[in-house]
Amino acid sequence: MILTPGAIPYADWRAIYEGAAPTLDPACAGAIAASAAAVERIVAKGAPVYGINTGFGKLASVRIEAGDLAALQRNIVLSHAAGVGEPMPVPVARLMMALKLASLAQGASGVRPATTALLEAMLTNGLTPAVPAQGSVGASGDLAPLAHMTAAMLGVGDIIVDGRHVPAAQALAGAGLAPLELGPKEGLALLNGTQFSTAYALAGLFEAERIYRSALVTGILSTEAAKGTDAPFDARIHALRGHRGQIDTADALRRMMTNSAIRASHRENDIRVQDPYCLRCQPQVMGAALDLLRQAAATLVTEANGVSDNPLIFPDTDEALSGGNFHAEPVAFAADMIAMALCEMGSLAERRIAMLVDPALSGLPAFLTPKPGLNSGFMIPQVTAAALVSENKQRAFPASVDSIPTSANQEDHVSMAAHGARRLQAIAGNADAVLGIELLAAAQGCDFHAPLTSSATVEAVRAALREKVPTLTDDRHMAPDIAAATAMVTQGTLVNLAGELPGVFV
Incomplete structure (x- = not known):
């Protein structure tokens, strides 16, 4: 199944839920590369930009030095992987991964081609991160569950392979894949967004x-x-x-x-x-x-x-604009409607x-x-x-x-x-x-x-x-x-x- 981000029909999302393995339309490569190049230029300018060289949430005013940018992205993933409860069902988790892949591939998130390629390869090889299903309030993105997904890409936590929980690094190696090393903005791009809520x-x-x-x-x-x-x-x-x-x-x-x-x-x-x-x-x-x-x-x-996710990258002007697309109110309303209909x-x-x-x-x-x-x-x-x-x-x-307010009322x-x-x-x-x-x-x-x-x-x-x-x-x-x-x-x-x-x- 070929995913064309921005134009994926309902039937294709259902097919992924039912087990289809999606791959990205090769035409996405240019937009992904352009977005990553824009982040490189933004970093080189040295001006403070949220999510790239600053802290997160209430800590957005804290400036991060260039030498610590990789550690910043890894730290946000590990610190935000704080979910609890039973793992997501594999079909739902795979749907979440495909949703994240399609979002990143639109070239507004600043991730590198290697990052989308790993997510795509995990879907192709049946590697599903073990993601605790509780811990998101549906705003500032589904942070905790998406952080667990991203941690598995780093070789941290567990990956479900053929129904078995396998240490993530071992599962990636078994499929011939190397753990991801995050670049600027990438950790935040991966764990910010509504893909967990939307998948469910x-x-x-x-x-x-x-x-x-x-x-x-x-x-x-x-x-x-x-x-x-x-x-x-x-x-x-x-x-x-x-x-x-x-x-x-x-x-x-x-x-x-x-x-x-x-x-x-x-x-x-x-x-x-x-x-x-x-x-x-x-x-x-x-x-x-x-x-x-x-x-x-x-x-x-x-x-x-x-x-x-947030901030969003606009390569034509090298801008990183902070907004609130991570707020899942449309998904919440849709879920409530489905619940009422089922009831x-x-x-x-x-x-x-x-x-x-x-x-x-x-x-x-x-x-x-x-x-x-x-x-x-x-x-x-x-x-x-x-x-x-x-x-x-x-x-x-x-x-x-x-x-309920979170992140010190930010x-x-x-x-x-x-x-x-x-x-x-x-x-x-x-x-x-x-x-x-x-x-x-x-x-x-x-x-x-x-x-x-x-x-x-x-x-x-x-x-x-x-x-x-x-x-x-x-x-x-x-x-x-x-x-x-x-x-x-x-x-x-x-x-x-x-x-x-x-x-x-x-």
Whole structure:
């Protein structure tokens, strides 16, 4: 995969997250070299320039002599590598590295070609720095995690190779790579920026897009199980309101019910005048979630193609301009939107599960078991779904409304983007399990309508599930069933079986 910095599409960032090894467009070489040459000229002039020959943050007024400039850059990396907690998942860490590579390669950061070449080589050779995931407040850059990434490039700390933690110097040597020796500005350029927060936010977005699509499938399966109507998905209803996500969602739901014998069986004698909101309002709720995800995607792709370290180098005038591109407020807002969308998609799915197990609402046997009383059926899986949804509600509180001053009040407003983005993995995992439970419950509900069948799409999903999980006749150990159904959600099986569905970048 060739990265063209500043113009990298959403699909390419997803491919990197899924394991693709990116390489830089050779056309970047000129801009990288020009930026490094500009730093050399700035150093030669001797005037104080933040981040090149001064201290950092509150210590910006301290002048550093020429003989100490290399030590200055190494010191900032080691001192800022102060993260704690579990290491970043390898796919997210690799995405962070690719984001940093694309940013540096735009020629505004002052790093040398050898520096971008090492980062590129580590990606190519599967060398992923072990980066503690906690320690960034999302302003002045994701300093601590990016410092750990950079420390690995210096041969300090650990690198993950084929799932094993290896001392960084050893891992680099094993791939025929030498540790980096930093030049002026390079340490700061590498550890300043929003790439940690953006990587986690993008990863959350990729998972949220899959969950949105999966929830359309489980939602239609539940609609069929409850003998719901497709009238609320009529295109004329949604055209009158005009929201694009709602229109696209209704169209997908309507198509997935096409030629359903279950739907046809009650078209002329529906008992309910209107279905519960969890069925009827799927286009409105899921469509609103889709619109949020699309807005977040636009923000994150812009961020991924930008430059967010400080100061920025302008070779045409040999200027180093200090600003605040490292402030991750756009990423924080995007992460909050993704969190809310994930939370609501799971919440709506849980309401459908609750509806299905309630005979007064669904018209099905209590708790979806043929022998209620002797058997509890889906009683406790619904409780589990409720617990997961409540946990997600707590996690989804906006992170961006929080701030805490750092660096002796020099950095007095921060975005909390790192925390806001990092929680998305946990929220998505909970939503996956809720959809797995809904898949089981909805398929069980449809089994009671035999020999009637649903649409080709829904029947393909049911068949795939029944290859792994048989119909529940008497109570059995439920956890393995839930795990198998959830795996179908996380692995994208439902999305693959459903065919073309709306996405965040279409």
